[in-house]
Every structure is written in structure tokens, then in C-alpha cells.
Amino acid sequence: MPKGQSLRVSAAAAAELGRQAAVAGTPGMMHLDLMEGSCERWSIRLRPGHLAGLPVARADGITLYAPAEQSALLAGLSLDYRGDLSGGGFLVRQGEGVRCCACGSAFSRIGSGRQATQ
Template identity: 55%
Template sequence: MNQTAGLKITARAAAELCRQAACGGEPGAMALELVPGSCEAWAIQLRAGTGEAAIARSDGITLYGHSHQLQLLQGLQLDFQSSLSGGGFLLRGGEQIRSCPCGAAFTPRG
């Protein structure tokens, strides 16, 4: 796992990001945006393409985001979990965040 802005990307997440980027016509580039969440303060949105700043790199994918949101992502890990009923990206951060059961929304602690 490589990191740029303190956000880590697991191998599973990198593989799915690469797949989605290629399907979206932007191989190797995905953009992450934090938007106000309904169950926690912030939720993640991902789309194929580039953005303002490279925030993480791993296994053939560069993840872009807004520079003013970098501090919120510091020390977090982006993972991907799949199941028979679907899958999704999860943000993990241990004691640093409170996560929604969906895993895609969080509130920083402290």
C-alpha cells in the first residue's frame, strides 16, 4: 500500500478502483469527494476521473480529491468489501472515526 496524503488504499480497494476507472473511461484515475452524510458527518462519493490533488496511490490507481478535505482523510484506510448481494467501499480509521454501519459515512472524533 502506498499513500500520499495519509489515506491508505487496500489491495482489494485498489483492484476495484482500477476496474471502475477503466469502466468509466479513465484508466488509473478515480476521484473521491466527501459530501455531507445523512447518518454521519461525511460520506464518500467516488467517480472515474481526476481532481484537484492526488491524495493516494496504490497498485496502478491514483485517487484524487479536494485539498481542503485532506485533513479529514488523514490516517484513514479505504477498503472494498464484496458479497453475494453486492459490495462497497468502506472507510476504516479505528478510534479516529465513528463509522456508520454502511461503512461509507463517518464522523471524525476529537
């Protein structure tokens, strides 16, 4: 995981990732991959375990893995988690060169447009 090239994970997101990994029987390991978004180019999908790829973030006892070909798209992003009585969800926070949708669940690289490829 090269310095400065990784995804940043908030304490709240790390806690929820750790909880989900433990419930799934894969303590300390979660997998992230990018899917086609609806309001922006990319949407993040999180699943328990180390399915494939490289570590892109480590925080509070959790390691987040992603496909190697998607790691450059994750650079500079911040992953947060917000929960309340009616539920919760992971949010992508804007960083340099990143535009997020209003709901916080999808993002685009500025200048990449909808036609950008992995």
C-alpha cells in the same frame, strides 16, 4: 502527497477502483470527494477520472484524487472494498481520531461533531 497524511487504500479497494476507472475510460485515475453523511458527518463519493484536486492515495496502479480543502479530513482513513454475490461497496475503516457508522459508509472526526466544516 505528504507522508502520513494520505488515505490508505486496501488491495481489494484498489482493484475495484482500477476496474471502475478502466470501465469509465480513465484508467488509473479516480476522484474522491466528501459529501454530507446521514449517520455520521461525512460520506465518500467516488467518481472516475481526475476531476480536480491533489493525489491523496496511490495503490496498485490507481491514483485517487480529492479536493485540496478536504485532504486533511481524509488523513488516517482506510478505504476498503467488500463484494459478494449480491453486490459490493466501499467501506471506511476506523483509524485514530475517526469514528465510522455501523454500515461503514460514513465517518466523523472524533471531537468534530456534526457542525464541523470542511
